[in-house]
Every structure is written in structure tokens, then in C-alpha cells.
Amino acid sequence: MHLFTRFGVSAMLAVSFMISGCTPRNKGDTGNTFQTYQPSKVKGLDPIYADDLYSGTEVGRVYEGLLQYHYLKRPFVLVPNLAEAMPELSADGRSYTFKLKKGVLFQDDASFKETQGKGREMTAEDVVYSFKRLADPKLVSTGWWIFEGKIEGLDEWRDSAKAGAPDYSKPVSGLQAVDRYTIKITLKTRSAQFLYALAMPFTSVVAREAVEHYGKEFLNHPVGTGPFRIAEYDRNSRLVWVRNPTYRTELYPSDGEAGDKEAGLLEDAGKPLPLVDRVVVQIFEESQPQWLSFLSGRLDATGIPKDNYGEAIGGNKDLTPDLVKKGIRLYKNPGIDVAHTTFNMKDPLLGKNKLLRQALSIAYDVKPYIELFFNGRAIPAEGPIPPGVSGYDPDFKNPYREHNLAKAKELLAKAGYPDGKGLPPLEYVTTSNSTSRQATEFLQKTFAAVGVQLKVTTYSWPEFQAAVKSARGQLWSFAWNADYPDAENFLQLFYSKNASPGPNDSNYSNPEFDKLYEKSLTLLDGPERTELYRQMARMVAEDCPWIFELHRSIFSLVQPWLKNYKRHAFEHNTAKYLRVDPALKK
Amino acid sequence: MFVYLVRKLIGTIPTVFGVALIVFILFNMVGGDPTYQMLGKHATAQQIAELRHELGFDQPKYLQFLQFLKQIVTFDFGRSYATKQQISTMILDGITPSLTLTIPAFFFTTLISVLIGLLVAYFRGRIVDKLTVVLCVFGMSVPVLAYILFSQYFLAYKFGLFPIAGYDPEWPDRLVYVALPILISVLVSVGYDVRFYRTAILEETGQDYVRTARAKGLSEPRTYLKHVLKNSMVPILTNLVMEIPLLVLGAFLLESFFGIPGLGGITINAVHNSDFPVIKAMSVFMSLLYILGNLLTDITYTLVDPRVSFK
Numbered sequence: 001m002h003l004f005t006r007f008g009v010s011a012m013l014a015v016s017f018m019i020s021g022c023t024p025r026n027k028g029d030t031g032n033t034f035q036t037y038q039p040s041k042v043k044g045l046d047p048i049y050a051d052d053l054y055s056g057t058e059v060g061r062v063y064e065g066l067l068q069y070h071y072l073k074r075p076f077v078l079v080p081n082l083a084e085a086m087p088e089l090s091a092d093g094r095s096y097t098f099k100l101k102k103g104v105l106f107q108d109d110a111s112f113k114e115t116q117g118k119g120r121e122m123t124a125e126d127v128v129y130s131f132k133r134l135a136d137p138k139l140v141s142t143g144w145w146i147f148e149g150k151i152e153g154l155d156e157w158r159d160s161a162k163a164g165a166p167d168y169s170k171p172v173s174g175l176q177a178v179d180r181y182t183i184k185i186t187l188k189t190r191s192a193q194f195l196y197a198l199a200m201p202f203t204s205v206v207a208r209e210a211v212e213h214y215g216k217e218f219l220n221h222p223v224g225t226g227p228f229r230i231a232e233y234d235r236n237s238r239l240v241w242v243r244n245p246t247y248r249t250e251l252y253p254s255d256g257e258a259g260d261k262e263a264g265l266l267e268d269a270g271k272p273l274p275l276v277d278r279v280v281v282q283i284f285e286e287s288q289p290q291w292l293s294f295l296s297g298r299l300d301a302t303g304i305p306k307d308n309y310g311e312a313i314g315g316n317k318d319l320t321p322d323l324v325k326k327g328i329r330l331y332k333n334p335g336i337d338v339a340h341t342t343f344n345m346k347d348p349l350l351g352k353n354k355l356l357r358q359a360l361s362i363a364y365d366v367k368p369y370i371e372l373f374f375n376g377r378a379i380p381a382e383g384p385i386p387p388g389v390s391g392y393d394p395d396f397k398n399p400y401r402e403h404n405l406a407k408a409k410e411l412l413a414k415a416g417y418p419d420g421k422g423l424p425p426l427e428y429v430t431t432s433n434s435t436s437r438q439a440t441e442f443l444q445k446t447f448a449a450v451g452v453q454l455k456v457t458t459y460s461w462p463e464f465q466a467a468v469k470s471a472r473g474q475l476w477s478f479a480w481n482a483d484y485p486d487a488e489n490f491l492q493l494f495y496s497k498n499a500s501p502g503p504n505d506s507n508y509s510n511p512e513f514d515k516l517y518e519k520s521l522t523l524l525d526g527p528e529r530t531e532l533y534r535q536m537a538r539m540v541a542e543d544c545p546w547i548f549e550l551h552r553s554i555f556s557l558v559q560p561w562l563k564n565y566k567r568h569a570f571e572h573n574t575a576k577y578l579r580v581d582p583a584l585k586k
Numbered sequence: 587m588f589v590y591l592v593r594k595l596i597g598t599i600p601t602v603f604g605v606a607l608i609v610f611i612l613f614n615m616v617g618g619d620p621t622y623q624m625l626g627k628h629a630t631a632q633q634i635a636e637l638r639h640e641l642g643f644d645q646p647k648y649l650q651f652l653q654f655l656k657q658i659v660t661f662d663f664g665r666s667y668a669t670k671q672q673i674s675t676m677i678l679d680g681i682t683p684s685l686t687l688t689i690p691a692f693f694f695t696t697l698i699s700v701l702i703g704l705l706v707a708y709f710r711g712r713i714v715d716k717l718t719v720v721l722c723v724f725g726m727s728v729p730v731l732a733y734i735l736f737s738q739y740f741l742a743y744k745f746g747l748f749p750i751a752g753y754d755p756e757w758p759d760r761l762v763y764v765a766l767p768i769l770i771s772v773l774v775s776v777g778y779d780v781r782f783y784r785t786a787i788l789e790e791t792g793q794d795y796v797r798t799a800r801a802k803g804l805s806e807p808r809t810y811l812k813h814v815l816k817n818s819m820v821p822i823l824t825n826l827v828m829e830i831p832l833l834v835l836g837a838f839l840l841e842s843f844f845g846i847p848g849l850g851g852i853t854i855n856a857v858h859n860s861d862f863p864v865i866k867a868m869s870v871f872m873s874l875l876y877i878l879g880n881l882l883t884d885i886t887y888t889l890v891d892p893r894v895s896f897k
Contacts, residue, residue, distance in 0.1 A: 041855060043669045051626040140637060145628035162636070219670055235669070236680070236847030237753045282752060285851070286843045288735060289751035292743040296750065462618025462860030469622050501622065502630050 031582040033278040042235045044219035047204035051142035056201040060572025063204030063224035069571040072256030076485040093190040100181040105246045109223040111213035124177035130205045137162045143202030152186045196484035227274040227576040241279040274576035300562040309375040327560030333567045335552035336482040345507045357544035358400045359411035363450045365403040381548040383537040384490040391487030391533030398541045420451025429473035432458040469501035487533040508545035561585040598877045605873040618860040620667045663867035668859035684848030687764045688833035691771035703783030725777030751845040767840040786821040790814045819890040827883040831875035
């Protein structure tokens with residue numbers, strides 16, 4: 001019997017060690033590979049559904065739009081991508097005329113039957129087709145909002161398509177392929193934000209042949225004009241991109257912002273892109289394997305998981321000596337976001353009592369919250385607009401965001417609830433994960449200090465979303481990441497026409513605010529618009545539909561062999577600029 | 587046997603109907619609204635209403651349920667709301683990685699557990715038995731997460747014996763990636779299984795036929811292997827066959843930590859995303875597997891116990 005038992009154990013261990021002793025094959029790896037990760041499964045590779053950061057990043061490797069962000073310049077600035085130059089704007093500010101680059105080829109693919117699988121040239125008709133596809137109601141794109149109500153005739157085209165099959169040959173007055181390389185886009189009214197839409201993955205240019213050839217499976221067969229093409233695709237586990245051999249000549253930028261040259265970010269200026277041969281993307285849904293892979297050199301860059309913060313960052317908020325010894329670099333960048341606790345303004349108690357909202361806002365102490373939940377990687381928010389976005393006012397101090405219990409109690413008394421007496425427990429809705437539970441306990445403790453009790457209702461994520469969208473509950477916490485670097489993207493969260501189930505989930509409604517917001521939409525970037533943005537920010541700070549909590553800071557760690565790294569909050573196609581130094585990698 | 591099988595299969599219809607009804611009611615009560623997920627954060631009330639209409643959510647509930655039943659009969663659940671992928675392809679893609687992990691783990695766990703079970707039953711009440719039971723209880727008490735974190739850190743990262751995470755669909759490379767999850771899975775399961783098999787075997791060692799076998803002069807190993815083991819097979823088989831559906835479902839935590847693209851992760855993501863078509867498909871698929879597992883148990887009983895027949 002002993003023999004049998006020993007055999008069983010040894011057989012299993014032997015097989016385990018035998019197979020683990022084999023080295024996983026790095027098929028096609030020339031050493032010039034950028035190794036990266038995604039913290040979530042990739043939904044698919046169809047641009048019109050790329051509404052999350054992860055899908056957007058992967059879509060950005062293979063597809064391109066008319067515009068892109070300059071990789072190095074800050075504040076963020078748009079530059080041409082498939083367009084030859086920035087568009088000409090008509091005198092009335094409504095029409096943009098783009099000249100397209102000539103000789104841009106779609107990647108070779110079996111769907112190009114007329115050219116026997118060779119990728120054909122991208123033209124203005126492809127741009128029109130791709131934009132109509134985004135508007136196609138049958139496809140239920142998550143990106144329609146960027147065009148909705150903006151392009152002349154496109155909403156009407158969409159409405160007519162709802163009744164029957166969408167007719168892509170039907171012209172749209174605001175989308176004209178003037179000739180093979182010229183496209184004219186006419187807007188209903190002037191929009192300062194419109195051009196940002198043309199740098200988002202949603203507006204990437206696709207080939208009609210590929211869409212029709214693959215049908216519903218198009219999302220698994222990307223055929224773009226970008227620097228990489230897919231070589232291995234398992235959306236749940238690993239994606240491997242390889243250099244696109246038919247990619248046009250695009251060069252590494254020759255200028256950046258102050259300090260870029262000294263940081264070595266202009267060493268590859270003028271070199272053709274992409275600089276790496278392959279991009280290997282591993283899906284890590286848990287932080288431990290992500291962190292250990294980085295430490296063992298199998299990831300070239302990473303964020304710092306909350307649980308590993310102490311291993312990476314010392315008391316002085318710099319890298320620990322162990323990581324410094326390995327040559328790892330630390331980058332700190334502001335996140336273009338705002339985390340907040342929302343008051344449901346439809347609620348008869350909170351919605352009608354501004355003093356109560358102000359009291360709760362002033363009772364909330366964000367500093368310990370930032371230390372406890374973000375390891376100090378955030379700054380307190382004074383209003384809805386984060387730093388790095390035009391309209392942000394560094395001098396503005398929100399009078400209801402200084403933590404002051406005495407003042408909070410005074411306001412509470414004025415609101416009709418001295419020491420919280422007479423105030424029923426407020427219903428706080430939240431999700432059921434452990435971080436949310438801990439954050440809820442923090443909030444309960446904070447409000448208890450002024451005598452306000454919370455009644456907590458926990459939901460699964462889908463239920464929580466449904467609760468917020470249908471304005472159930474009295475308050476909840478959320479965060480908003482910017483879609484583009486314009487304060488309008490944050491201020492629209494208070495526009496009454498965006499109320500639930502739209503993005504204004506506090507259901508804040510202020511005609512004065514709406515008037516300013518609508519006026520700001522017609523203005524281009526300049527002092528007048530900035531002043532309007534600031535007025536609106538001060539208005540919501542006074543009305544307190546949210547407790548403005550914090551703007552996150554993003555800490556990234558980068559291996560010594562990865563060159564040209566500079567975090568970009570909006571550009572999805574940054575892998576093409578990265579370079580790997582194989583000598584350092586060894 | 588044929589008549590028995592047909593009768594059993596017909597008997598599954600109300601079970602599947604019941605599962606479908608429960609899933610449908612639960613989803614409609616607590617499943618959230620998938621349209622919010624599908625349309626993204628900028629969706630307007632009009633778009634939500636249009637999509638709800640498109641998906642048939644504004645139809646009476648009984649019609650929606652009938653549609654669900656039709657999907658079960660045709661086994662065509664369409665596409666995932668969240669990923670737009672064909673659900674049958676998602677399931678087929680997920681099964682192989684799950685089975686690559688769970689089948690070897692199941693095989694080694696069973697082999698080791700039965701052998702240890704026999705051994706400790708043989709040494710009942712002695713130090714080997716007591717120590718094994720203590721170790722089993724200890725092994726069962728340690729959470730699976732602790733095994734994963736510890737093994738991934740030391741065996742994979744520190745000692746480099748295994749890859750930290752990842753998966754390769756090609757053979758034999760995929761074995762490299764599933765080796766550590768298999769080892770963890772065996773360690774996690776072996777404690778419970780040894781205790782279960784020990785009890786089942788001990789039940790038999792006190793029987794008259796064991797005394798007779800010994801009286802006939804059979805050696806102890808022969809008595810245990812030829813008589814005791816065979817007669818302990820009914821509870822052992824019941825336990826084993828009921829585990830088969832779970833093999834297909836995979837092991838969510840292991841898949842998640844080791845980056846294995848199995849069905850466990852697909853199912854959890856579907857729940858998280860309110861992805862009703864995937865939830866429906868997986869619930870029906872799992873219930874059918876359970877029913878099949880039960881049927882298989884009944885059949886295997888007749889193989890190990892001649893007293894059981896298909897009447």
C-alpha cells in the first residue's frame with residue numbers, strides 16, 4: 001500500500017515538474033517586444049464598441065482615426081493621423097474639410113477579394129462609411145453619443161434606418177466625400193469638442209469589405225490601417241500584435257514639451273514607427289500575477305496594485321531601494337477624473353435642502369480617505385474639473401470642502417437638523433465588493449461625527465447601475481474619467497437635459513447653469529469659455545449636488561529597457577512610440 | 587436499459603423547465619438592466635427605451651419566458667450582450683482550458699485520495715491514521731486563496747518552477763501553464779476526499795465478507811483491493827460522478843489568478859455584466875450536465891454492484 005501511495009504522489013509531482021520544466025515557447029519573439037497587460041478581458045476589436053479603456057487600447061493598435069493626440073505635448077493637443085493636416089474650418093465654424101493622406105493601405109486580408117487579399121487604399125468613402133456605421137441603430141454602438149445631434153443629416157439617416165435596413169448609399173448632407181482624398185463634415189452648430197471625437201477609437205476607419213465579409217464576427221477580425229496587426233487573439237487570455245508590414249511611413253515626433261529632450265524622449269525623433277516588432281498583451285484579472293510578472297521582467301510597465309504599494313513606494317513617496325537597484329523608473333501623472341459622492345436631487349429631502357448637502361460636504365474629511373484607500377495617490381477635489389483640463393482653476397477653494405465639523409454642525413442646525421436630530425437615516429446605495437464595503441464604513445463614521453446616520457443598501461454591480469440610473473436611494477459614490485481633455489466633459493454631468501438615465505445621475509437641474517453650459521458649447525477655447533467653465537464649476541460647488549472628493553494620481557513603474565515611455569491619458573495608440581533596448585533586457 | 591434511459595431522459599424535462607423558471611425569475615428580480623451596460627455611460631432615456639424594445643424587454647414576461655424555452659430547445663442562445671460574441675463559441679472556447687485544468691486535477695486527486703483512504707483505513711486508529719486526519723482537516727481549513735497566493739509567490743516567482751500566469755492553447759505548451767493550478771487544485775481537494783473515502787472504506791471493513799476473506803487466508807492488501815475497494819465503490823462513484831459537471835465549469839479563482847481562459851471566468855463575467863444570454867446558456871448547460879452526471883451514476887452502479895438493476 002505504501003508503494004501505491006508513494007507512486008500516486010510521485011507520479012503527480014513528477015508530471016507537474018516535468019511539464020513545468022519546459023520553457024514556454026515565445027513564438028516569433030525577436031526580443032524587440034513590448035510586453036504589456038490588460039486588467040480585464042477584452043470585449044472585442046470592433047471600434048464602434050470600444051467604450052472601455054481596455055478595448056479602446058487594443059483597437060488603437062490596429063485602427064486609426066482622422067486625428068490623434070500628440071504623444072509628448074502637454075496640455076494635450078490634437079494632430080493629424082489619417083488626415084494629412086488639421087482640417088480647414090469654414091467661416092461659420094460649422095464645416096471641417098479634411099484632406100486625407102494618400103497611399104494609406106488597409107492591412108492585407110482575405111476580405112479584399114478584388115485585390116486577392118492585398119489591402120487596398122483607404123479613401124474618403126471609407127471615412128463616410130465608418131461614421132455611418134457608428135450611427136447605424138441596428139448595431140447599437142456604445143459610441144453614438146459623440147455624433148448624436150451634431151452632424152447635419154446624420155440623426156435623420158439614423159432615424160430612417162430604424163424603420164428598415166440601414167441604407168449606407170443614402171447620402172448624409174453633413175458627411176461628404178468630396179473626392180477620393182477629401183472629406184467635408186458639416187455640423188448642425190459650432191462645437192468646440194467635435195474634433196476630439198475624431199481621435200477616439202469609435203471613429204476609427206474600417207473597410208466595408210471586411211465588415212461585410214466577417215459579418216457579426218467582424219469584432220474578432222480586425223482589419224485596419226494601423227501600425228500593428230493581430231497574430232494571436234484570445235480575448236480572455238492573450239493578444240499578440242506584430243508589426244504591420246504595409247504600414248505607411250509615420251515618424252516619431254521631433255518636438256515635445258519642456259524637459260522631454262533631457263528625459264531622453266526625443267532620442268528617436270524622426271524614426272519610422274512602430275519601433276517595436278511585437279506587442280504581447282497578457283490579461284491579468286488579479287493584481288498578484290501582474291505584479292509578480294513585472295518583478296520578474298515579464299512585463300515592461302505596470303501600475304502599482306494597492307496591496308503591493310508598500311513594496312514599491314517608500315515613506316517619501318519615491319521608489320523603494322530594491323526597485324531603484326533594478327533600474328525601475330517611477331512616473332507620477334494626474335488622472336483626468338473626479339471621484340464623488342452624489343446626492344440624489346430628485347429626493348425630496350436632500351434635493352430641496354441645500355444647507356443639508358453643504359453640511360454633509362463639509363463634514364466629509366477626504367484626507368484620511370485618500371491615505372486609506374489610495375495610499376495617498378490622489379489630491380482633494382475642489383470642484384468637478386480636474387487639473388490638466390482647460391477650465392480648471394488652481395486658485396479656487398471650495399468653501400464646502402474644507403473639513404470643519406463645527407461649521408458642518410452649524411449648517412446642519414440651519415438646515416433644520418441640529419446634531420442630526422430629526423433627520424432620518426439617509427439611504428446610501430453601493431456595490432457589494434470589499435473595497436466598497438470599507439469605503440461605506442468610512443462614510444458612515446464620517447457622517448456619524450455630526451449625528452447623521454446612513455442606511456446602507458448593497459447591490460451587485462448591474463443592480464447598482466440600475467438603482468443609480470433610476471434614481472433609487474439618496475446618495476451613492478462614483479467616479480468619472482474624462483473622454484477628452486475639455487471641462488465640458490465634466491460639466492455635462494450637471495446639465496439638466498442629461499438627467500437620469502443619462503450621465504447627470506444627481507439629476508441636478510439649474511436653468512442658470514444650463515444657460516451657461518449651452519452658451520459654452522458654441523465657444524471655441526479661449527478666455528471667454530474658460531470663464532464660463534469656472535462660473536459653472538463655482539455654481540455646482542455652491543449648490544453641492546455632489547461631494548467633490550478627489551482626483552486620482554496615476555503611478556506607473558517602467559523597466560529600465562523600455563524607452564520613450566510617457567503616459568498619455570487619452571491617446572490609445574501609444575505602443576508605436578515605445579522602444580525596447582534588448583541589451584538592457586538581457 | 588434503453589427503456590430506463592428514455593424514461594430518465596423524459597424525466598429531465600420538468601427539471602430543466604424548473605431551472606429555466608428559477609433563472610428567469612431571479613434574473614428579472616435582481617439581474618439589473620443589461621441595457622445600461624450595453625449602451626455605455628452616455629445613454630439617453632430614448633436609446634435605452636429603443637434597445638429594450640429591440641431586445642424584447644418590453645414584451646410580457648410570459649412571452650420572454652417562452653422565448654427562453656425556445657432557446658433551450660434549439661440550444662441557440664444567440665450572442666453575448668456584453669461582448670457580442672457567439673455564445674456557443676464562447677462555451678466551446680472555454681471548455682478546453684477548463685478541462686485541461688480540471689481533468690488532470692480530478693484524476694490525481696481521486697487516485698491519491700483513494701490510495702490514502704485505503705491506507706489510513708488499513709491503519710485505523712494508529713498514528714498514521716490520526717496524523718492523516720489532522721493533516722486533512724488542516725488542508726481543508728486553509729482557504730484556496732491562501733494556497734494560490736503562497737504557491738504563485740514561492741513556487742512560480744521565487745523558485746521559478748512554474749510560469750507565474752498565462753496560457754498557451756497549443757499542446758504540450760498548455761500543460762506548462764496549468765501545472766501549478768493543477769497542483770493547487772489537488773492540494774485543496776485531497777483533504778476532503780481522503781476523509782470521505784476513508785469513511786466509505788471503513789464502513790466496509792467491518793462487514794462479514796471481510797472477516798470471511800481474512801478467514802480464508804487472503805492477504806490484507808488483496809482483501810482491501812479485491813473486496814473492500816470494490817464494495818466501497820458506490821459512495822465513491824456517487825461522489826466522483828457528481829463532480830463531473832463542476833469539471834466543465836472550471837475553477838474560477840484558479841482561472842482568474844493564472845490567466846486561464848476557462849468557463850469559470852466567462853460565467854462570473856456574465857453575472858457581473860448582467861449578460862443574460864450567457865447566464866441563461868450556462869445555467870441550462872450546467873443543469874443538463876448535472877442530469878447527465880446523475881444518469882451516469884445510475885449506470886455505473888450496475889457495473890459495480892450486481893444488486894442494482896434498471897428496473
